[in-house]
Amino acid sequence: MARYGLRLLYGVIVVWGAFTGAFFLLYVVPGDAAGGLTAGADGADVKQLLAEQRELLGLDRPVWVQYWDALTGALRGDFGQSVYQRRPAVEVYFESFPETLKLAFLGLLLAVVLGVTLSVVIELTNWKWARELLISLPPVAVSLPPFLVGLVLLQVFAFQLHWIKAVGDPGFGGLLIASAALAVAGGGSISQLLTANLRGALTSPYVETARNWGLSRFDVLVRHALKNAALPVITSLGTTVGVMVGGTVLTETVFSRLGVGRLVVDAVDGRDMPVVLVAVTISAVIFVVVNLVVDAVHPLLDKRISWDG
């Protein structure tokens, strides 16, 4: 368990590093939110207006003071006020968070289902040409830009079939189709990895033994080979989640859904530092938690790995 504690510490360091990195990256960027707020003004009083706004937002203080304030505030869960919306950044962020969480979660689920199903079907297919065709699918899937998949689905389901609304469909249908757009690339990458692992597993002695017991092909594949081949896939889910977070921005843009993705793009654009910091910190926390869960689950699936060893 001691090693797991160390992992936990690393996790905290990663989150802190992400927060700090984002803070200073945005700090070195020329121009700040005060510039954005006074963008419309002109004439001689711009400079004074700018200075007033900077003082109001606390942007005139030394960078270390600002950083310390931001960090200690973040530890209390207070990231400050969103510059444009004039209310807590955390509130702004978590308003659109459920929308994105639903999208990313359903997307991940669909990606796993698609990827695993495809790999199993590939292994069970006997016809050579059908098998070749199926094997060529995952590489195609990872080459598809998520925004293009989204546009194709939008064209078909909104404009041809009229199943969903083209702009921000609020129902489950809209959510499902948006997450399908997100799932294609993830499913392809899961299937690529899983197919390669399955091939390795199917030539192993233990699979030979299972076959000699007289188990059916499906049983050998799903109950024996798949269980072992799935381990690296589970490890890779941590990365997949990161990709999903990026993918949601594109999917939300294509389907005109208001989620974290759009919020962050606008916040970075307008230098709304508190909102950006919330977004970066939460993303890093999600990444760390997913990887910790993966690490914790690993020994349960593979008895050879243990945290005490």
Place this chain on the structure above:
Amino acid sequence: MTILEAKETGASAPPAGKPRLRARGGRAAGLLRSPGLLVAYLWIVVILLAAVHPGLFATGDPLRQDASQMLLAPSPDHLFGTDDFGRDQFTRTAWGTRLSLQAAIIAVAIGLVSGSLVGLVAGALRGRADSVLMRVVDIMLAVPSLIVSLAIISALGRGTLNIAVAIGINSTAGFARLMRSEVLKVSNAKYVEASVFAGHGYVRRLFKHVVPNASRSVLAAATMDIGTAILTVAALSFLGLGAPPPTPEWGLLVAEGRTFIGVQWWLSLLPGLVIVVTVLAVYRVGRSFNRGRTHVVA
């Protein structure tokens, strides 16, 4: 964006005897035996030609507007149709190749060089420097690359080359991790040990044996990364962070056509198809370089 390194499987490792001869005969014969790889190479040649000399494929001017030719469907005159300003979409796609490809290659070059340096330093020094550098790499991998890219682009300003810089900085972490693991692997190889016993110094050993051999894997991975970079450049341009309209650029073309996706779907989807085929070709060629290793491009 990320390159994960998986275990080398025993089955795909080259056999011990006559490795050189096998590799040579294998590559030429393999090209003939796999038509897919041949097509991929041909497509890449076409794309490179279009990038260097777009006039070969489309003689027209990508910016020329024509009010009498607005939103036409694809036809022999206008292979990809025309947009809402009457510009020929095929011409724009052909002329957009240069910017898109340039950005992808610059991005990979930045990531490759900076990542390899970090990985080499970490792998060569080991100890404390190694763990500090790898923690930094972990942190870089923990923040979604899109957010980092957004912040970098807002620092540098919009533009396709700035997108390339952002992607390059983002892919540094992946290359660093790969380079480090390769350096560690090569350092333990028999021929490096032999070099120790031959009395060669540390620096000579590093640059004569470790660096060239470790770079081979990293370069092979970089070919795959060009495909990923093309996708990311297109994605960021699609979000409006790249060159401003009316510059022809692949991602931007898809974004501009988006308004007409309901009826004139070809405006978005045909340039999109060019992106997909290009990425497929790059991945196919990349995979042939990466035989015997498993790199997962996520």
